[in-house]
Amino acid sequence: MIGLLTGTVLLLMGIAIWQINKIYQLIQNNLSGKKDDSQIANEKDNDIQGKLMFAFLVFIYVVTIYCFWAYSKVLLPEAASEHGVPYDRLLWISFAIILFAQTITQALLHYFAFKYRGINNRKAFFFTHDNNLELIWTVIPAIVFFILIIYGMLTWSNIMNFNDQDEDAIVIELYAQQWNWKARYAGQDNVLGDANVRFLNDFDGRNTVGIDSSDPNGWDDIVVTQEFHIPVNRKIIFKMRSQDVLHSAYMPHFRAQMNCVPGMITEFSFTPTKTTADMRMNSDVVAKVDRINKIRYDKSQELIAKGEESLDPYQFDYLLLCAKICGSSHYNMQMKIVVESEKDYNKWISSQEAFSSIMQ
Amino acid sequence: MKGKKENSPRIRVKMESTEFGDLLSEDKNAGDFHQDHHHKDTFITKYIFSQDHKMIAKQYLITGVLFMGFIGIALSLLFRLQLAWPEESFAVFDIFLGKWAPEGVMDPNIYLALVTIHGTIMVFFVLTAGLSGTFSNLLIPLQIGARDMASGFLNMVSFWLFFLSSAIMIASLFVEAGPAAAGWTVYPPLSALPQAQPGSGMGMTLWLISMAIFVASSLLGSLNYIVTVINLRTKGMSLFRLPLTIWAFFVTAIIGVISFPVLLSAALLLIMDRSFGTSFFLSDIFVQGEVLHYQGGSPVLFEHLFWFLGHPEVYIVLLPALGITSEIIATNSRKPIFGYRAMVASILAIAFLSTVVWGHHMFISGMNPFLGSVFTFTTLLIAIPSAVKAFNYITTLWKGNLQFNPGMLFSIGLVSTFITGGLTGIILGDSTLDINIHDTYFVVAHFHLVMGISALYGLFAGVYHWFPKLFGRMMNKNQGYIHFWVTAISAYGVFFPMHFVGMAGLPRRYYTNTAFPYFDDLADINVIITLFALLAGAAQLVFLYNFIHSMFFGKKAEQNPWRSTTLEWTAPVEHMHGNWPGEIPHVYRWAYDYSKPGQDDDFVPQTIPIGKDEEITEH
Numbered sequence: 001m002i003g004l005l006t007g008t009v010l011l012l013m014g015i016a017i018w019q020i021n022k023i024y025q026l027i028q029n030n031l032s033g034k035k036d037d038s039q040i041a042n043e044k045d046n047d048i049q050g051k052l053m054f055a056f057l058v059f060i061y062v063v064t065i066y067c068f069w070a071y072s073k074v075l076l077p078e079a080a081s082e083h084g085v086p087y088d089r090l091l092w093i094s095f096a097i098i099l100f101a102q103t104i105t106q107a108l109l110h111y112f113a114f115k116y117r118g119i120n121n122r123k124a125f126f127f128t129h130d131n132n133l134e135l136i137w138t139v140i141p142a143i144v145f146f147i148l149i150i151y152g153m154l155t156w157s158n159i160m161n162f163n164d165q166d167e168d169a170i171v172i173e174l175y176a177q178q179w180n181w182k183a184r185y186a187g188q189d190n191v192l193g194d195a196n197v198r199f200l201n202d203f204d205g206r207n208t209v210g211i212d213s214s215d216p217n218g219w220d221d222i223v224v225t226q227e228f229h230i231p232v233n234r235k236i237i238f239k240m241r242s243q244d245v246l247h248s249a250y251m252p253h254f255r256a257q258m259n260c261v262p263g264m265i266t267e268f269s270f271t272p273t274k275t276t277a278d279m280r281m282n283s284d285v286v287a288k289v290d291r292i293n294k295i296r297y298d299k300s301q302e303l304i305a306k307g308e309e310s311l312d313p314y315q316f317d318y319l320l321l322c323a324k325i326c327g328s329s330h331y332n333m334q335m336k337i338v339v340e341s342e343k344d345y346n347k348w349i350s351s352q353e354a355f356s357s358i359m360q
Numbered sequence: 361m362k363g364k365k366e367n368s369p370r371i372r373v374k375m376e377s378t379e380f381g382d383l384l385s386e387d388k389n390a391g392d393f394h395q396d397h398h399h400k401d402t403f404i405t406k407y408i409f410s411q412d413h414k415m416i417a418k419q420y421l422i423t424g425v426l427f428m429g430f431i432g433i434a435l436s437l438l439f440r441l442q443l444a445w446p447e448e449s450f451a452v453f454d455i456f457l458g459k460w461a462p463e464g465v466m467d468p469n470i471y472l473a474l475v476t477i478h479g480t481i482m483v484f485f486v487l488t489a490g491l492s493g494t495f496s497n498l499l500i501p502l503q504i505g506a507r508d509m510a511s512g513f514l515n516m517v518s519f520w521l522f523f524l525s526s527a528i529m530i531a532s533l534f535v536e537a538g539p540a541a542a543g544w545t546v547y548p549p550l551s552a553l554p555q556a557q558p559g560s561g562m563g564m565t566l567w568l569i570s571m572a573i574f575v576a577s578s579l580l581g582s583l584n585y586i587v588t589v590i591n592l593r594t595k596g597m598s599l600f601r602l603p604l605t606i607w608a609f610f611v612t613a614i615i616g617v618i619s620f621p622v623l624l625s626a627a628l629l630l631i632m633d634r635s636f637g638t639s640f641f642l643s644d645i646f647v648q649g650e651v652l653h654y655q656g657g658s659p660v661l662f663e664h665l666f667w668f669l670g671h672p673e674v675y676i677v678l679l680p681a682l683g684i685t686s687e688i689i690a691t692n693s694r695k696p697i698f699g700y701r702a703m704v705a706s707i708l709a710i711a712f713l714s715t716v717v718w719g720h721h722m723f724i725s726g727m728n729p730f731l732g733s734v735f736t737f738t739t740l741l742i743a744i745p746s747a748v749k750a751f752n753y754i755t756t757l758w759k760g761n762l763q764f765n766p767g768m769l770f771s772i773g774l775v776s777t778f779i780t781g782g783l784t785g786i787i788l789g790d791s792t793l794d795i796n797i798h799d800t801y802f803v804v805a806h807f808h809l810v811m812g813i814s815a816l817y818g819l820f821a822g823v824y825h826w827f828p829k830l831f832g833r834m835m836n837k838n839q840g841y842i843h844f845w846v847t848a849i850s851a852y853g854v855f856f857p858m859h860f861v862g863m864a865g866l867p868r869r870y871y872t873n874t875a876f877p878y879f880d881d882l883a884d885i886n887v888i889i890t891l892f893a894l895l896a897g898a899a900q901l902v903f904l905y906n907f908i909h910s911m912f913f914g915k916k917a918e919q920n921p922w923r924s925t926t927l928e929w930t931a932p933v934e935h936m937h938g939n940w941p942g943e944i945p946h947v948y949r950w951a952y953d954y955s956k957p958g959q960d961d962d963f964v965p966q967t968i969p970i971g972k973d974e975e976i977t978e979h
Contacts, residue, residue, distance in 0.1 A: 095787075098784065102780060248799060326550060
């Protein structure tokens with residue numbers, strides 16, 4: 001059905017293009033009185049194309065405005081982590097600068113193209129260079145970029161240079177494999193036991209992240225799948241590992257991402273500031289969830305009509321995704337993140353099974 | 361005979377002292393050209409194993425741009441269909457993908473393969489070999505006033521290695537387990553382990569062999585371009601009288617020579633890991649229930665090696681397009697390019713900086729965060745010469761007398777997409793901001809606009825502008841206009857919304873996003889993007905038709921249709937060995953004397969001596 005539709009659209013487009021070509025030819029032949037087949041732009045062409053250049057400027061503005069108006073709602077909601085706030089601020093400052101530069105330069109480019117469209121017998125202005133002008137547009141971007149660089153570097157070093165000996169922080173390992181995630185908590189001692197892929201086949205394969213059973217630090221470690229919980233307003237230190245290929249632990253709502261590299265341990269840290277329950281009340285999230293549920297409802301009606309199962313209604317949750325190409329199910333490598341109060345977190349973690357119970 | 365005396369001995373002595381001196385045709389660099397001196401061409405030496413730079417340019421154009429380009433774009437349309445209507449059954453999938461699309465539904469592995477091969481073909485085969493191969497070969501000898509390339513033989517070898525590499529890449533599409541599917545960056549371990557992905561078997565082997573041959577081809581070509589520009593300029597063609605096209609091709613070739621060998625080393629080490637049990641890039645791997653023996657290697661090392669080429673590669677693609685644009689904008693504005701020396705300086709600055717920014721692809725690869733700061737710094741520096749170039753183009757248009765030939769439209773289009781795409785680089789080049797948009801569709805939108813679309817526009821501009829030089833005929837301008845406007849609208853239609861998809865948090869290279877209900881509201885945007893992509897694809901058919909039709913039935917071109925100042929337009933329309941009958945023209949001025957005050961015509965070719973009272977305007 002869609003194939004047929006697409007085919008029809010393409011066919012119609014082909015006819016439209018052919019017709020436009022005809023119209024162009026007619027305009028050129030009729031208005032100039034005689035047939036011009038030199039295939040070199042003449043005054044008429046310059047006029048039409050120059051005006052189209054101006055129209056294109058309008059097109060660019062309309063597309064920009066439309067995209068911001070129609071698609072702002074799909075963007076990520078406000079950051080749910082401490083460093084996410086300065087991250088978002090830097091992002092929108094950069095965007096403001098970009099949009100300003102974009103608006104001005106596209107206007108100049110297309111307006112000049114329109115304004116100076118060729119006329120026979122007019123001579124262009126011979127203007128080879130102007131050192132002052134060139135100095136201005138070297139120095140101004142240089143200053144702007146310099147400020148952005150300094151701002152960006154400061155934010156970067158605040159995010160990346162965290163104290164990884166912090167006693168108060170919770171250490172969690174994110175463990176990647178084709179195609180799922182596991183999280184390992186460091187347990188009572190808050191120290192992760194040594195681990196290596198060579199231990200994966202221990203205990204009949206139940207040692208799912210390869211903890212070294214000879215290291216006592218690992219005995220109280222807790223491995224969870226499907227979802228992991230973190231307490232709000234506590235610093236979390238993530239240690240990433242992968243057992244097979246590159247993966248990337250991407251937690252967009254927290255403005256957090258780090259690659260998982262086989263053979264080494266990578267790190268990232270953030271402090272969540274909004275619980276899952278808080279985020280579900282956020283007005284942007286509420287609107288987004290409503291929209292998604294409407295889409296899912298409509299789709300479900302179609303499915304039911306075809307005698308298939310309907311889709312479950314959607315409820316917001318924080319996500320851990322894989323952002324580095326990792327094979328056929330790269331698109332479906334997900335884990336739910338639950339941010340909750342310290343009390344709920346403690347209750348949840350105490351109900352999980354430690355590695356020592358597998359060892360017995 | 362006089363010309364021969366003053367021009368050739370110096371050059372010939374230099375040439376004969378090289379290893380390949382004996383391969384050079386006797387009279388190639390002679391100032392005077394004797395038609396009767398050289399051997400008769402057979403069909404094979406003229407059309408197949410040709411050593412003539414103009415024929416080699418055409419071979420690159422047809423193999424690299426028309427053939428590989430057609431395949432590269434077609435692959436993208438296939439996976440765009442899947443993205444807009446995920447897991448829908450399509451007859452085209454059934455026809456073209458066969459067993460990889462059971463009942464017309466695309467398989468996730470082949471989706472990744474399509475993405476991978478699309479990227480590889482477009483970046484390397486179309487925009488590196490197709491673009492540089494066509495225009496460096498055509499224009500370097502013609503614009504500097506040389507009979508041919510320094511070594512016609514190496515030039516021929518370069519093309520045929522490219523052809524072989526293309527053939528192997530295309531052959532890899534037909535292997536049992538499917539072509540390479542680890543992304544065009546082929547990061548190990550995914551690309552190294554057939555257990556991790558079916559495409560990493562024979563398909564990946566062929567990919568690596570093809571790329572190794574491609575690098576050899578590219579190096580031979582680049583060395584030839586460099587030697588030719590340095591040694592074979594005609595009398596009076598000082599470096600600062602070179603058209604900006606030549607500066608761009610020359611510097612591009614230098615970046616290629618510096619960085620392509622590093623890709624070769626990465627490919628060779630990867631071949632060793634795959635086939636000979638070494639552990640350059642692999643360590644601590646457990647796959648399909650088995651611990652592998654690899655120990656001590658690092659995938660991050662591969663990323664460094666890959667991007668040491670990968671980033672300069674962006675400029676290898678872009679600089680020739682910018683050079684072509686400079687030339688076409690000046691000619692069609694009937695004005696000198698604004699700030700010639702600043703343009704040369706920014707080409708050089710971009711070239712230098714391009715080799716020290718590769719780490720911005722690796723901010724979150726696990727490398728030391730301090731390095732992230734360094735690469736942020738160098739990356740944002742590169743924005744400065746880029747900004748200078750954009751402003752200089754705009755100023756060149758100011759108070760011009762613009763002739764809107766199709767080449768001019770594409771050149772202005774290039775400046776537009778170069779700005780739009782370049783600006784978002786400020787976000788991606790910032791290590792902080794990269795954290796949350798790394799490997800999302802924001803990146804895809806950014807690089808397609810700034811290097812993909814921009815370089816393609818440069819390529820199209822060049823084809824429309826130099827078609828008369830390549831084939832002695834004109835392309836149809838109305839079809840050119842349609843081609844431009846439909847392409848320009850759809851390019852923004854595809855890539856503008858895509859930024860928002862990325863900022864919504866959707867990672868790239870997802871076969872479908874239906875696995876995450878969170879992304880359900882992106883489905884409509886994906887449909888719009890795909891519709892524009894189909895429209896863009898259809899517009900390229902107009903170009904293809906125009907190209908092939910004009911090649912045989914186009915209007916015969918006059919010698920200098922665009923009233924241009926550069927040397928190639930002083931050569932006769934009919935191609936001949938050695939480019940000019942009789943003496944090679946001498947050069948007396950820079951390439952941009954358009955609308956010079958005090959001159960009757962609005963252009964003064966480089967071959968006209970400076971008049972008695974004329975002011976010398978090159979600066």
